[in-house]
Amino acid sequence: MDHGKITITVKSFATFRDVMDAKIRMDLPSGSTISSLLDELVNRYPGLSDLIFTSPGILRSYVNILKNGRNIYFLDNLETLVEEGDVITLFPPLAGG
Amino acid sequence: MDGYAGNMIYADLSAGKISIRPTPPELKKKYIGGRGFGIRLLTDMVDPGIEPLSEENVIIYAAGPLTGTGIPLGSRYEVSTISPLTGTVTSANSGGVFGWKMKKAGFDAVVITGRSKKPVYLFLDNGKAEIRDAAHLWGKTTGQTTDAIMEELGDISVRVSCIGPAGEKLVRFACIINEKARAAGRGGIGAVMGSKNLKAIAARGDRPIQVADEERLSIIKERVRKKIQENGIEKALHDYGTAVLVNIVNENYILPTRNFQSAHFKNAENISGETIAKTILKRPKGCYACIVQCGRVHEFDGETGEGPEYEPDWAFGPDCGIDDLKAITRANNICNEYGLDAISAPATIACLMEMAEKGYVNHPIRFGDVEGMLNLVKQIGDREGIGDELAEGSYRFADKYQHPECSMSVKKQELPAYDPRGLQGHGLAYATSVRGGDHVYAYLVSPEVLGAPEKLDPYMTKGKPQWVKTFQDLTASIDATGMCLFTSFALDAQDYSDLLTATTGIPMDPAELLKIGERIWNLQKLYNIKLGFGREEDTLPARFLTEPLQEGAPTGEVWKRDEMLDEYYAVRGWDVNGTPTEAKLKELGLV
Numbered sequence: 001m002d003h004g005k006i007t008i009t010v011k012s013f014a015t016f017r018d019v020m021d022a023k024i025r026m027d028l029p030s031g032s033t034i035s036s037l038l039d040e041l042v043n044r045y046p047g048l049s050d051l052i053f054t055s056p057g058i059l060r061s062y063v064n065i066l067k068n069g070r071n072i073y074f075l076d077n078l079e080t081l082v083e084e085g086d087v088i089t090l091f092p093p094l095a096g097g
Numbered sequence: 098m099d100g101y102a103g104n105m106i107y108a109d110l111s112a113g114k115i116s117i118r119p120t121p122p123e124l125k126k127k128y129i130g131g132r133g134f135g136i137r138l139l140t141d142m143v144d145p146g147i148e149p150l151s152e153e154n155v156i157i158y159a160a161g162p163l164t165g166t167g168i169p170l171g172s173r174y175e176v177s178t179i180s181p182l183t184g185t186v187t188s189a190n191s192g193g194v195f196g197w198k199m200k201k202a203g204f205d206a207v208v209i210t211g212r213s214k215k216p217v218y219l220f221l222d223n224g225k226a227e228i229r230d231a232a233h234l235w236g237k238t239t240g241q242t243t244d245a246i247m248e249e250l251g252d253i254s255v256r257v258s259c260i261g262p263a264g265e266k267l268v269r270f271a272c273i274i275n276e277k278a279r280a281a282g283r284g285g286i287g288a289v290m291g292s293k294n295l296k297a298i299a300a301r302g303d304r305p306i307q308v309a310d311e312e313r314l315s316i317i318k319e320r321v322r323k324k325i326q327e328n329g330i331e332k333a334l335h336d337y338g339t340a341v342l343v344n345i346v347n348e349n350y351i352l353p354t355r356n357f358q359s360a361h362f363k364n365a366e367n368i369s370g371e372t373i374a375k376t377i378l379k380r381p382k383g384c385y386a387c388i389v390q391c392g393r394v395h396e397f398d399g400e401t402g403e404g405p406e407y408e409p410d411w412a413f414g415p416d417c418g419i420d421d422l423k424a425i426t427r428a429n430n431i432c433n434e435y436g437l438d439a440i441s442a443p444a445t446i447a448c449l450m451e452m453a454e455k456g457y458v459n460h461p462i463r464f465g466d467v468e469g470m471l472n473l474v475k476q477i478g479d480r481e482g483i484g485d486e487l488a489e490g491s492y493r494f495a496d497k498y499q500h501p502e503c504s505m506s507v508k509k510q511e512l513p514a515y516d517p518r519g520l521q522g523h524g525l526a527y528a529t530s531v532r533g534g535d536h537v538y539a540y541l542v543s544p545e546v547l548g549a550p551e552k553l554d555p556y557m558t559k560g561k562p563q564w565v566k567t568f569q570d571l572t573a574s575i576d577a578t579g580m581c582l583f584t585s586f587a588l589d590a591q592d593y594s595d596l597l598t599a600t601t602g603i604p605m606d607p608a609e610l611l612k613i614g615e616r617i618w619n620l621q622k623l624y625n626i627k628l629g630f631g632r633e634e635d636t637l638p639a640r641f642l643t644e645p646l647q648e649g650a651p652t653g654e655v656w657k658r659d660e661m662l663d664e665y666y667a668v669r670g671w672d673v674n675g676t677p678t679e680a681k682l683k684e685l686g687l688v
Binding site: 011014015017061064066068069070073074089091093094095096097 | 328329330331332333334336337339340341342344345348349350370371391407408536537540542543546547548549552554582583586649650651
């Protein structure tokens with residue numbers, strides 16, 4: 001095990017799939033946060049930036065990011081730590097009934 | 098010139114007579130239309146305790162003042178009756194085009210009483226109405242009925258709201274279908290229609306729908322259009338349909354699986370909105386004046402139809418342990434043709450699946466059995482074999498075999514597609530809904546999962562009773578206006594108030610709008626109390642209170658009734674038994 005590195009899965013849904021892969025495994029430095037993960041994703045998929053952020057560091061309304069099924073809003077938001085084996089899911093604004 | 102058509106039909110099917118009366122101003126002022134009209138008239142006309150499938154029941158179709166005015170998503174109509182499934186007063190909402198046509202025909206509402214001696218249909222024709230023979234239509238599917246009526250009347254502009262074989266055979270969760278695939282779905286209203294030998298209502302007309310302030314309304318329409326179009330939420334509905342919810346609900350570990358035995362489905366992606374979009378979708382489709390177009394037209398293997406929506410997609414899918422999208426779509430098509438509630442039918446099948454696997458019922462069906470599931474849908478619609486027992490609903494079925502705990506229902510109406518153990522507020526909405534297991538009367542999924550209008554922690558109970566009340570009251574008032582509930586992701590009470598003021602000429606503000614919604618809600622509650630529904634019935638199946646979820650983020654969670662119910666009654670101004678107090682009734686003008 002590389003103590004400086006973690007491996008996670010990122011899944012995207014709906015219109016996010018227009019600009020990024022539906023499922024990826026990624027290596028990140030240990031101690032990464034959701035914020036640094038999103039920076040990495042935006043580097044990889046430039047089209048994602050406008051869909052996720054209204055301005056740097058500010059998530060668009062109704063974008064939902066889950067860490068293992070829990071909305072990061074109820075954890076530490078963008079400062080939520082990303083850990084080995086995490087499944088991070090990204091949802092654009094959605095509605096239904 | 099107030100958005101209303103101006104008249105209502107009273108159809109006495111026993112006497113075979115129709116009368117037309119002006120829409121009363123007092124009804125418009127205090128109840129707006131739609132569900133408000135239906136509930137007020139129903140509770141005035143029907144004594145509590147009547148048998149819902151007897152001729153003493155009444156059905157009320159009602160559009161709202163905003164229906165058909167060209168306001169974006171202003172297309173809806175409501176149908177109200179006493180439910181043969183729950184025994185409560187019920188009201189179901191449908192879209193498509195029929196509501197607009199009813200108003201173009203000159204009518205705000207149709208009040209149906211008695212029972213015809215032989216099958217008939219009502220024809221609303223440009224200010225007039227007649228009762229026509231329907232013997233030749235009896236036995237036909239909803240699609241065949243619609244085509245036959247249009248051909249008989251020689252007019253493709255006619256629109257039809259009808260029942261299929263399921264309604265004729267009094268399946269307790271039979272529904273009403275318009276335009277072959279839009280449903281006034283819940284509560285078994287189709288069976289009530291069938292019990293009256295009423296096969297359909299057809300409507301045509303070219304009467305203008307006039308509003309009070311055309312200029313002002315134009316400006317507000319534009320504002321509302323912009324809000325809906327610029328709201329990112331509505332785009333996903335257009336692109337992926339309501340089944341876009343499959344993945345987010347599953348990733349939150351609250352997608353009910355195998356009759357709510359668990360809440361995460363391994364192959365959810367196979368039946369998701371994203372998969373529909375890249376496999377069976379032909380094109381989106383919308384209701385009258387809709388700019389969202391959340392409907393799906395599908396095509397595969399030479400077949401075409403509409404759907405599946407999220408609820409039947411889930412119910413025939415994960416709830417039955419099935420991940421075959423084509424089979425799910427076919428099952429939903431059968432429900433449309435037969436006129437079956439596409440939540441209650443599959444949820445009842447899922448109940449049988451659990452009971453069969455546990456040996457409570459001797460039947461070969463198991464979770465994941467696609468062919469078995471498809472056969473059962475038809476058997477239910479035809480009331481054949483075990484289908485005759487299942488047609489009574491999951492609660493009566495499970496109770497018959499001494500295992501009522503296997504029915505995932507509230508007040509005997511089957512629960513929809515969200516596990517309440519991971520959604521405290523939505524669970525409270527389920528438990529306290531005045532029409533039984535239901536997700537639309539207060540869609541707490543919106544804040545608790547989707548984060549709209551703001552993010553609420555789904556595992557917390559604090560503050561949820563007030564949220565549930567607000568959603569219930571606002572939804573009741575929206576259902577009275579004729580607007581589609583999906584506008585509520587983008588619009589607020591001020592928007593609806595402004596639309597109403599410009600349309601009707603009667604000043605409306607958010608406080609009054611919510612009060613009208615609260616009035617409607619309390620009226621439904623009062624009637625249910627007279628039927629014997631009380632605190633005991635405001636709950637969920639024991640599974641949700643005693644069996645914690647086992648997977649993902651909500652592991653360990655149960656639904657926490659005791660932390661919310663008393664506070665809910667208190668914010669409602671009801672006593673500890675859930676009965677509206679005298680003071681509350683006075684405040685709402687109900688004494």
